[in-house]
Amino acid sequence: MKKETGYVQDKNGVFTQLNDTNGGHSLDIKIDRDNTTGYIYTHLNDFPTGKTDPKTGRPFINKIKRMFSPADVIKFLQIAKYTEYNNIPLSSVYGTMVSSSGTYTLKFTGNTADIKDLKTAEEYESDYIKLMKKGNEKGFLRFLRDHIKVEGIELYKIKNSGRIRPKTLDESGKVETGDC
Incomplete structure (x- = not known):
């Protein structure tokens, strides 16, 4: 596909399709403070942009993280923070991303009072891009630790077999895969 798809879920279990933005390369994750429990969406594979490099003649490829x-x-942390107001159990809050490199879920087990002083996505972007060059899981976990700085964000990888494995960084910064 060349267009992301996804849904938000409300506290009654109803899923509402998300609208795409940026030519289908992003989704507008609208959340209702009183009702949203989570979201699930796809990330695309790399694909040609339809343009070519005038020097080499090679197609430009849209590289997807x-x-x-x-x-x-x-957005995930906003949903978690809203549990302070909406009578939704924090354990119900999630964010899930499905891609060809794996299905990942975010859960929150920290203190929602610690969700504060977040920057905008644009302000995080350059640090995120640098860290993601170290690999999806390692770069992302380092981004959470070093830049988001909110304790209790947990990353899980869901295997095709249905097995769920927590992903963490050890003291030396290497990715550890736990058992669930």
């Missing part, structure tokens, strides 16, 4: 973006993390 197959991990949550800074904007996705901010």
